[in-house]
Amino acid sequence: MKTKDPQLQMALKLQICLERRQAAPDDPLHAAIKGALSYARTLEQQLHCHELARQHGWLSAAVLVREQLSHQLRLLHRSVTDAVNQVHPVSALPQQTLRDLYDEIHQLSREFPEVDLDIKAGVVTAVTEDIELKGFYLGPFEIKLHLDRLAKAADSSVFEVAALDPHPAASNNEVTHPHVRDGEVCAGDATVPIATALREGRLVDAFLALNSVLHTYNPHSPFVGLDDWEGTPCADCGSLIDGDGSYFCHGCERDFCDDCASACDVCGATYCRGCLEEDVESGHQCCRECRQTCKACRRIVENEDFDRNSGLCPQCLENQQEEEVNPTAPNHPNPSQEQENNHESNDRQRPDDIGAEPINCDQAATAGAAA
Amino acid sequence: MKIFFLNNDGGGFADQIDVAEGTTLGQLFQQRMPSCDPHSYLIRVNRQPAVAEEPLAEGCRVSVTPTKIQGATALA
Numbered sequence: 001m002k003t004k005d006p007q008l009q010m011a012l013k014l015q016i017c018l019e020r021r022q023a024a025p026d027d028p029l030h031a032a033i034k035g036a037l038s039y040a041r042t043l044e045q046q047l048h049c050h051e052l053a054r055q056h057g058w059l060s061a062a063v064l065v066r067e068q069l070s071h072q073l074r075l076l077h078r079s080v081t082d083a084v085n086q087v088h089p090v091s092a093l094p095q096q097t098l099r100d101l102y103d104e105i106h107q108l109s110r111e112f113p114e115v116d117l118d119i120k121a122g123v124v125t126a127v128t129e130d131i132e133l134k135g136f137y138l139g140p141f142e143i144k145l146h147l148d149r150l151a152k153a154a155d156s157s158v159f160e161v162a163a164l165d166p167h168p169a170a171s172n173n174e175v176t177h178p179h180v181r182d183g184e185v186c187a188g189d190a191t192v193p194i195a196t197a198l199r200e201g202r203l204v205d206a207f208l209a210l211n212s213v214l215h216t217y218n219p220h221s222p223f224v225g226l227d228d229w230e231g232t233p234c235a236d237c238g239s240l241i242d243g244d245g246s247y248f249c250h251g252c253e254r255d256f257c258d259d260c261a262s263a264c265d266v267c268g269a270t271y272c273r274g275c276l277e278e279d280v281e282s283g284h285q286c287c288r289e290c291r292q293t294c295k296a297c298r299r300i301v302e303n304e305d306f307d308r309n310s311g312l313c314p315q316c317l318e319n320q321q322e323e324e325v326n327p328t329a330p331n332h333p334n335p336s337q338e339q340e341n342n343h344e345s346n347d348r349q350r351p352d353d354i355g356a357e358p359i360n361c362d363q364a365a366t367a368g369a370a371a
Numbered sequence: 372m373k374i375f376f377l378n379n380d381g382g383g384f385a386d387q388i389d390v391a392e393g394t395t396l397g398q399l400f401q402q403r404m405p406s407c408d409p410h411s412y413l414i415r416v417n418r419q420p421a422v423a424e425e426p427l428a429e430g431c432r433v434s435v436t437p438t439k440i441q442g443a444t445a446l447a
Contacts, residue, residue: 075443078381107418179442188443193379193436205379208413208436218441 007109010117010124011101017122017147018096018201021154031155032083035191039076046072071220075189082192096201104203111204112211113140122147126207127164131177133217134226138177139165141214143207154198156187159210169224170231170240178222178229179213187213188221236260236272251275251288266290266302281305281313296320374427376403377434380412390427397423399433412437 046069053062109115114127124145131138142162149158160183163176174182187194190209197205231240234257247261249272256272263270265284276285279302292306294313301313310317372392377385400409413436
């Protein structure tokens with residue numbers, strides 16, 4: 001059949017695809033049983049956690065896990081129902097004709113603000129309205145149905161979901177929606193109706209069910225919860241921080257959380273721990289502006305105690321003055337003398353050492369995050 | 372008379388059901404989904420939006436899809 005009507009062309013392509021899948025059908029019973037077993041395993045783990053929480057008297061944790069248990073039980077119930085229905089299918093819809101498939105394509109263009117039919121690639125794309133969940137604007141999404149995937153399987157994996165105006169989670173750019181990661185949507189409660197609709201060639205119902213998932217937030221099992229959606233990751237430990245809990249380091253000019261931020265004991269300005277060095281004599285943490293390095297013993301010295309004329313710490317200056325009075329005294333303290341003079345040796349490389357590189361805050365942050 | 376009822380809530384199966392002559396869409400929804408709020412569903416008769424008072428006809432196709440369905444993370 002030759003036609004220039006793109007909707008009819010796509011309906012034809014869809015018909016061929018459905019016929020191909022029916023010739024080599026997947027086993028929906030196996031898929032349904034696997035799903036139920038997976039939910040059952042998770043339920044068992046959560047039950048164990050609940051028992052532990054109760055045994056230890058962790059009441060808040062017990063309440064939280066109980067909510068998760070309840071949700072998981074519901075998912076298990078749904079998946080078992082689906083498996084049972086696969087044994088005794090109850091659908092009474094006659095096989096979709098070309099006319100029905102054409103109507104499906106036509107209806108899709110009425111249900112969504114924008115629909116695109118890529119005949120050559122065999123992709124049906126529907127664009128959702130702007131999506132906002134619990135006050136978080138996530139933008140519109142495009143839902144793509146790949147016919148080549150539908151020829152092999154009838155589940156939500158045939159869809160690809162992409163944000164058109166992405167507002168991803170701060171902690172993971174691939175998560176553009178609490179239930180979408182890297183283009184893959186986890187349909188949750190819509191898994192069964194989507195699979196059923198796809199098996200029966202009911203494209204619109206599958207698209208609408210997926211659209212309903214995108215318009216709903218399930219706080220029990222998101223990829224990233226909306227409570228953790230926004231914020232800046234701490235440059236040291238990686239935890240998310242909001243505007244009020246963020247501390248700007250004047251040294252490396254990055255944001256840190258309350259736990260990882262510190263302050264210069266001399267000037268009081270905010271710095272991260274990687275940008276501060278301790279004067280072991282005074283015990284003060286000093287920023288780059290408030291500290292010097294003794295050119296003789298390499299000790300960190302806060303500005304107030306540092307002799308700028310000689311470039312020495314008080315102890316080395318005293319030694320030099322003694323040397324000038326008594327020329328037989330040794331010229332410079334050796335490392336063992338530094339310790340005898342209460343110059344605590346410090347094996348760490350100091351950022352202010354001549355020719356030394358400053359501490360790499362990226363490395364420090366990575367190490368902190370890894371820890 | 373017989374109609375096709377497509378309930379995308381739960382299992383999402385299509386059913387051929389018997390309804391009395393003159394049954395309206397609103398009455399059907401009440402009968403099949405008594406504890407549900409029709410405002411939380413996209414309801415179509417023969418693929419078209421319809422009002423509660425619309426009488427159903429022999430062989431018509433009624434589909435019901437919830438506007439909110441909870442997603443999840445991937446299965447373990």
